[in-house]
Amino acid sequence: MDRRLFLKVSAVASSIMAFPRRVWSAVARLSESAIAQKVKDLVGQMTLDEKIAMMAGVLGPFTQVKDSPFRTNNTPGCERLGIPGIRFVDGSRGIRFKGATCFPAAMARGATWDPALEERVGNVIGYEGRSGGANFFGGVCINLLRHPSWGRSQETFGEDPYHLGMMGAAVVRGVQNHMMACTKHFAGNSIDKSRHYVDVRMDERTLREIYLPHFKACVDAGTASIMNAYNTLNGEPCAQNSHLLSGILKNEWGFKGFVLSDFGSLKSTAASANAGCDVEMDRRRFYDWKLKSAVQTGRVKIDKINEAVSRQLGQHLRFIHLEGSTDYDRSKLGGPEHAAVSRECAQKAMVLLKNENKTLPLKRGEIKTLAVFGELADKVNLGATGSTAFEPSYTVTPLQGIRRAAGKNIAIIFDDGVDLISARDKAEHADAAVVVVGLSHLDENEGFDRLNLNLSDKHEALIREIASANPKTVVVIEAGGAVTMEAWKDQAPAILLAWYGGMEAGNAIADVIFGDVNPSGKLPIVIPKSNEQLYPFDNKARKVEYGYYHGYRYFDKHGLEPAFPFGFGISYTAYKYSNLRLAQKTIGRSGKLVARVDVRNAGDVAGEEIVQLYVGYNGSKVDRPIKELKAFARVALKPGETKTVTLEVPAADLAYYDPDSAGWRVEEIEYLIYMGPSSNKQDLLSESFRVASI
Ligand code: BGC
Numbered sequence: 001m002d003r004r005l006f007l008k009v010s011a012v013a014s015s016i017m018a019f020p021r022r023v024w025s026a027v028a029r030l031s032e033s034a035i036a037q038k039v040k041d042l043v044g045q046m047t048l049d050e051k052i053a054m055m056a057g058v059l060g061p062f063t064q065v066k067d068s069p070f071r072t073n074n075t076p077g078c079e080r081l082g083i084p085g086i087r088f089v090d091g092s093r094g095i096r097f098k099g100a101t102c103f104p105a106a107m108a109r110g111a112t113w114d115p116a117l118e119e120r121v122g123n124v125i126g127y128e129g130r131s132g133g134a135n136f137f138g139g140v141c142i143n144l145l146r147h148p149s150w151g152r153s154q155e156t157f158g159e160d161p162y163h164l165g166m167m168g169a170a171v172v173r174g175v176q177n178h179m180m181a182c183t184k185h186f187a188g189n190s191i192d193k194s195r196h197y198v199d200v201r202m203d204e205r206t207l208r209e210i211y212l213p214h215f216k217a218c219v220d221a222g223t224a225s226i227m228n229a230y231n232t233l234n235g236e237p238c239a240q241n242s243h244l245l246s247g248i249l250k251n252e253w254g255f256k257g258f259v260l261s262d263f264g265s266l267k268s269t270a271a272s273a274n275a276g277c278d279v280e281m282d283r284r285r286f287y288d289w290k291l292k293s294a295v296q297t298g299r300v301k302i303d304k305i306n307e308a309v310s311r312q313l314g315q316h317l318r319f320i321h322l323e324g325s326t327d328y329d330r331s332k333l334g335g336p337e338h339a340a341v342s343r344e345c346a347q348k349a350m351v352l353l354k355n356e357n358k359t360l361p362l363k364r365g366e367i368k369t370l371a372v373f374g375e376l377a378d379k380v381n382l383g384a385t386g387s388t389a390f391e392p393s394y395t396v397t398p399l400q401g402i403r404r405a406a407g408k409n410i411a412i413i414f415d416d417g418v419d420l421i422s423a424r425d426k427a428e429h430a431d432a433a434v435v436v437v438g439l440s441h442l443d444e445n446e447g448f449d450r451l452n453l454n455l456s457d458k459h460e461a462l463i464r465e466i467a468s469a470n471p472k473t474v475v476v477i478e479a480g481g482a483v484t485m486e487a488w489k490d491q492a493p494a495i496l497l498a499w500y501g502g503m504e505a506g507n508a509i510a511d512v513i514f515g516d517v518n519p520s521g522k523l524p525i526v527i528p529k530s531n532e533q534l535y536p537f538d539n540k541a542r543k544v545e546y547g548y549y550h551g552y553r554y555f556d557k558h559g560l561e562p563a564f565p566f567g568f569g570i571s572y573t574a575y576k577y578s579n580l581r582l583a584q585k586t587i588g589r590s591g592k593l594v595a596r597v598d599v600r601n602a603g604d605v606a607g608e609e610i611v612q613l614y615v616g617y618n619g620s621k622v623d624r625p626i627k628e629l630k631a632f633a634r635v636a637l638k639p640g641e642t643k644t645v646t647l648e649v650p651a652a653d654l655a656y657y658d659p660d661s662a663g664w665r666v667e668e669i670e671y672l673i674y675m676g677p678s679s680n681k682q683d684l685l686s687e688s689f690r691v692a693s694i
Contacts, residue, residue, distance in 0.1 A: 029321040039313045042081055043306055050078045051309045052291050054085070056284035063087075065133030068330075070097045072134050073263075073282050077316075084135065084316050084323055086180075086260075086279070090387050091139015092155050093502055094342075095129040101338040101503065102392035105383045106141060106167075107480050108349035108499030110157030110524035111569070113610040114634050115170035121345060122174020122181070124338045130178040131328035135319060137175045138227065138260075139388070140183045142168035142214045143190050145481065145525055146550045147537040151192035151449040154383045154480020154500060158524025159551035159566065161210055162629045162653075165217025172221045178322060180315055183218040184227035185262055187211055187244060188546065191231075193448050193539040196265075199232040202546040205622075207233075208657035210548065216253055224257040224315040228277060230265045236275075239265045245276035258311035263387075270299040278308035334393025339504055346501035346508030348608070351521040351569040352494075359472050359494035361515025361572060362432050370410050371430035372399050373417040373466055374437050374459070381438070381478050383500035386446035392503040398436050398476060401506025405514050417462040427469035434513065435466050438478030438498075449539045453484040453531050460487050467491040476509055482527045485563055497521075515572060518607040520634070522569035522678065526552045529563045549625070552679050556626035567612050567629070567678040573603025573639065577611075580675050580685040588694045589666045592650040597675045597685065599645055601637035608636045613647045614679060615654060616672035618688070622656050627674055630654075647675070651691055668692050 030038065043051075053076050062071035065087060077085030090096045093103050103109065103121050112118070129137050141155040142164050157167040168183060175181040188200040188211050202211065215226070226249060229238040238244060239261050249255045258278040266272050269286040273294065280287040294300040332338060352360070362370065378399040382390050396404075403412050413430060415423045427433045437459035444450045454460065455477075467473040467488070474494040477483055478501075489495070496519070498509050511517040528534055535554060538544055549557050552566035576599070583594035599609055611634075614627035631647040654671060655664035668691050676684035 027321050030317055035314055035317045038317055039310045042083060042313055043310055045081060046078060046309065048292060048295065048305070050080070051305050052287060054078055054083070054309055054312060055278065055291070055305075056280040056287040057282040059283055061282065068133035070132040070134070075279060083313060086136045087134045088136045088138050088281070089129055089134040091125065091137060092141050092388055093382065093390055094392070095125050095132065095134065095137065096388070096390060097128065097132045097333065098391045099334045099393045100128050100132075101334045101342050102382060102390050102395070103342045104346045104349050104502040104505070105154040105480050105500040106157050107154045107524065108501060109345055110163065110167055111351055111499065111521040112345060112348040113163070113522055113524070113632055114348055115166045117345060117348065118167050118170035119174040120341055122171035123177050124341055125171070126175035126178030127328065128333050128338065129175075130322060130325070131330045131333060134179060135323065136180045136182060136225070138182045138184070140168055140171055140175070140181050140218065140223070141185065142183060142218060143185055144211055144214065146190045146546060147534060148453055148482035148525065148528070149449045149451055149537040149539070150190045150481070151444050152384065152446055154444065155388060159526065160524070160629050161213040163524055163632070164214035168214055169217045169221035172218050172223045176222060176224065180224035180319060182225040182227050182260060183215065183223040185229035186215055186226050186238060186249070187229055188233050189229035189231050191449060191537070191539045191544065192446060194541070195230045197232070197542060199235060199543045200546055201234055201543060204659040205657045206546060206548045210550070211546070212248070219249070219253050219255045224318070225260050226255065226257065227260050227262050228265060230262050237265070237267050239277050240268055240271040240275040242275035250276055256311070257315050258308065270294040273300045273304055273308070278311050342502050343504035343508055346504050347511055347517045349499055349501065349521045350508065350512050350519045351497040351523055352519040352571060353497055353564055353569070354489070354492065354495040355570060356493040360474060360496070360513060362513055364407060364410065364514060367410050367431040369413060369430045370402070370406060371413045371415065371426045371433045371470070372402055373415050373423055373427070373433060373435045373462060375416045375418065376438055376440070376478055377416070377434070377436035378414065381440050381500060381505075382502065383441060383480050384445045385441045388446070395503045396506035398506045398509045401508070401510035402434065402513065404507070405510035405516065420461060420465045423462065424465050424469045427466045427473070430470060432472035432474070433466050433470040434474045434476060435463055436476045436478065437463060439480065439483070444480055449537070450481075451537070451539075453482060453528070454487065455483055463488045464491055467493070474513060482525055484528060484530055486529050489563065515605070518572045518605055519569070520571055520608040520610065522567050522610045523564055524566070526555055526562045526566045527564040529561070533560050533562070548623070553625040553628065565678050565680040567610070568680065569610070569678070571607045571609070573601050573605045573607045575609045575637070575677060576600045576602045577676050577685055580687050582673065582687055582689050584689070586690045586692050586694060587651055589651050589691060592648050593673065593689060594646060594648050595673055595675060595687070596644050596646045598642050599635060599637065600642040601639055604639045606636070606638045608634055609677065610634050611645045611647070612676060612678065613649065614674040614684065615649065616674065617667075618670040618672060620656070620667055620669055624656065627672070627679070629679070654691065666691055
């Protein structure tokens with residue numbers, strides 16, 4: 001196909017944005033076997049030009065969706081055969097349609113440790129997306145946060161592969177009640193400034209054990225699509241990395257969906273198609289006449305093209321019963337039912353890091369004047385812009401939320417904190433003070449990184465000033481990742497990490513401050529005391545080496561004490577752990593460990609606790625982490641109530657990857673098991689068990 005014909009095919013196809021109802025509207029959900037048969041039939045009827053046309057985005061950054069106010073990034077499909085194209089909308093805080101529900105940033109949602117809630121979040125995203133005419137959600141970002149400096153840290157759920165996999169799989173399941181989900185960026189993408197050229201290097205064991213398990217979890221959850229990363233991995237750009245795309249993803253893991261390129265990430269035609277990149281986004285630069293000529297000259301086999309088209313077709317057919325469905329009510333977009341899920345999420349995400357002298361919750365009856373400080377207190381601060389920019393139906397700032405929740409009997413005084421002397425004066429005369437500080441898209445965003453992990457000097461000075469003037473000072477931090485706090489942490493009696501809480505952030509912050517909600521979030525990352533505690537983060541280098549250890553695994557290994565450990569978060573009550581016991585002290589290689597622990601709410605308010613299970617290794621023949629997260633659960637407890645929490649770990653999850661034999665090995669050794677409220681050794685009960693041939 002020459003260039004002119006390509007443009008014509010793209011243009012025609014892009015004008016038919018909705019899948020033609022006449023063909024598919026009466027279609028019921030297709031079975032797996034019906035899909036397989038239909039894929040075969042359709043591919044058999046397609047010309048090479050039609051196939052290649054389906055493999056790339058259409059010209060123009062966005063296309064108006066038929067009968068909808070929204071726009072999407074499209075691929076053409078095949079009009080002649082009634083095959084829809086991809087109608088892509090990004091995330092990750094919701095579906096990026098104006099007026100949609102804006103959820104807290106993914107990092108905040110990671111702090112909920114609540115896959116069931118995340119599945120409901122995904123369900124809302126998918127519903128809103130489909131009701132606006134999209135059929136593809138491009139916002140499931142699960143890159144592992146290796147270092148807190150990554151500019152997009154807010155877009156992912158945290159630093160631990162198991163936790164990331166649980167959260168990522170949950171949102172995939174939810175979204176896919178309604179449309180295709182895309183899991184990204186495959187793989188090793190965690191530096192932003194140099195993302196287009198950096199070669200991320202790591203050994204095979206590190207790749208398999210640390211940087212890939214969460215992608216596997218999303219593949220197992222049925223993700224329709226995987227987006228490759230911009231970066232190069234071990235010398236081969238991810239868009240044409242056949243080890244990753246064909247070797248691991250498609251052959252080993254049995255991924256049934258299609259690989260879509262990150263926008264503009266392709267660097268080649270034949271190498272990308274042969275490696276297994278099925279769709280070029282956001283427009284064709286390499287999958288055009290060059291791909292046709294590569295097929296004609298034998299550099300790309302027609303089977304490769306058929307496979308790429310079949311993969312995409314299979315996913316369209318999986319969701320075809322929803323094309324043009326009239327079951328979606330667009331007026332629900334950003335409405336109260338969905339906003340309630342966002343608020344619940346923001347509440348459960350909040351991590352109470354410190355609460356000396358029971359500073360929190362503020363008791364309405366005891367406070368007459370509450371002073372609220374900080375320029376962020378009355379700002380809408382949703383987090384990143386760029387590919388995740390969001391225009392929700394409405395927003396609630398912390399000040400608005402606090403005013404609403406305080407009621408008539410508390411006078412709220414606001415000061416932006418720019419003039420420290422006047423702020424101090426107000427703090428001295430108030431019964432309590434709330435200081436809202438943190439970061440915004442100016443500090444962390446796509447395209448650059450956050451090399452300095454402190455708050456700004458201005459924000460740190462404001463905290464110190466207010467905390468020294470009012471003993472009931474609450475510091476509320478808005479951020480998408482770790483913030484170092486040593487310069488002021490000891491002076492602040494209460495610290496609440498509120499992240500970027502989405503459109504309902506202000507209400508959720510007020511709910512927690514006044515004790516209407518007991519905070520229950522836990523850190524999905526370690527918070528270091530300083531940058532010096534961490535391994536290097538070089539966002540200018542052309543090559544970087546990712547070692548096996550990062551995050552809490554690194555802190556454990558090097559005996560470092562963080563400011564706040566992974567998994568940490570306190571509440572307005574106290575949970576007591578006791579009686580850790582194992583169903584068996586020895587399990588077989590194909591068995592599973594069943595561990596139980598009693599958790600009691602020893603305080604006087606109801607709450608939800610996140611119970612964590614870590615595993616350590618005694619006598620492994622390879623170097624292993626001191627401990628690793630292998631299971632967790634959220635449990636609700638009334639005051640005085642005790643519940644037994646049961647967590648299970650399949651023996652297969654104890655394996656290490658052996659590059660020599662290219663396989664996973666479960667060792668017959670002693671394993672240590674730890675259960676408790678965080679990864680902090682002192683907080684954990686421990687037991688041991690063995691894996692043996694039984
Ligand atoms: C980002 C992707 C995003 C795409 C489209 C790229 O720059 O890396 O995460 O999905 O833009 O918005």
